[in-house]
Amino acid sequence: MVLLNYVVMCLIFGTTFLAIKVGIDAGAPPFFSGGLRFFLAGVILFSFMLWKKQARLSLLFHKEMLLTGIGLTFGTFAPLYWAEQHVSSGIAAILSATGPLMVMLLQTGITRQKPPGIALMGCLVAFVGVFLLILPGVTVSFSLLWLTGCIAVIFGELFYSAGAVYSRSVIQRFQDTSPIALNAAQMMYGGAMLLVLSLFTEQVHMESMLTANAILSLLYLVFVGSMMGHSIFYWLVAKTNPVFPSTWLYISPLIALSLGVILYNEPLYLLSLAGGITIIVGIILINMDGLKQLMGKKANKLRDVSN
Template sequence: MILVNYLLMCLIFGTTFLAIKIGIDAGAPPFFSAGIRFLTAGSVLLLWMVGKRKASFSLLLRKEMLLTGTGLTFGVFTTLYWAEQYLSSGIAAILSATAPLMILLLQTVIARQRLALSSLTGCLIGSAGLVLLLLPGINVSFSKLWVLGCAAVLLGQVFYSAGTVYSRRVVQRFQDVSPIALNAAQMMYGGALLLILSLFTEKIHIGTMLAPNAILSLLFLIIAGSMTGHTIFYWLIAKTNPVFPSTWLIYRL
């Protein structure tokens, strides 16, 4: 079951970089569209879990949900959505592949565990393979905004790594709560923070948001990317460890 879910997550997440790029190229405001994506997905999932009596709205009152949402959703996707205005989805994917290595190192520092040579080697080989696979089809156009975009994606992976390691502790602390509900709550917080940021930084044009590519991109990212992919990711963290599910960034299909 773990392997099947992992492969499904890789398949889904492997398409999200392109879906984000399509939406942004259609004119969708980055922070607003990201906020709508996660707040909608999280709200639907939490309502579903509450309806099944497997979660309570009181979960939203826990500071752990805010902290996880800041790391796994707000910090990651603020930078990624902004950067994909100036980067190709391929470059963003390559830069994002640094996350498993960051998680491995962070987990080693925090837990004071010995760094496993096999894990480190696997991350490095996988990252190199991804670069070799994607690099031939990537066009690079150097500019100040391009460099800032690359830096933003890398900063986002720092948030992602910290959020992933922390979420493992959250899952262990809330063992009586479904990972689906935990994921829903953190996405709601992350989405709300993105919408607040959008309120102060973007001008929203309804006509642009209703463009076919923008709508299709948003729907795909809500249903497949967030409600399905991120739920599987959180479930895998609960069942395995922070590093394993994050290797989708290297081994995605």
């Protein structure tokens, strides 16, 4: 059951980038569609958790939910949704995989502790991968908007890293509350902020939101991407550990890159493919210590069963 859910989660997270692209290309305003996605998903999930008596309404009045929403949803997805107007879904997915790199750099800055040598090597490898990924777009068909979109995705991962580091202390502070309820609350705040941003920066024409592609994209992202995908992630965290579910970052970006090329005819340069693979290798090296611990625990479990 764990392996099946893991595969489903990787497939879901690998398809959300293309779903975003489809909705935006259909005419859906990026900030409005992103805000609607997360606010609706948050409201539905939080209402369900209230019904199951696994959350309290007072949770919404804690500043921690607002701050987490700024990092994990608003700051991460505002740049991503904007960028996918100018960058392919596959490139956006690969650049989003730099999140663990940003987390490592942030933690290093906070703790002032030098990371392991293999993590530093992974950091260097990931940076080389980003350079290779972006290089064809700069040299073959230069577009300032394309380059700005790539930078925007990476900028959003800075918010993600801050939100991820902060959310760990929030989960410890609210140990009596389901992580799913915490995630739902922060999605509501992040979604609401995206809608406010849309109010001041976009003209929303409802006819563009009512096209078939825009509606299907929104429904898929709300129910499958946000609700189902993240619920499976937290289920896997509860059943295994925080490291194993996070390894979706090594698989889903390559799924997104392949789907964009096959289903959406997105361009793919060999250098970009090499850069994407290099980034994934770098992220694996950065998380090598955690992966070794995970493999050690699995080996111990197998040994216990055989005995």
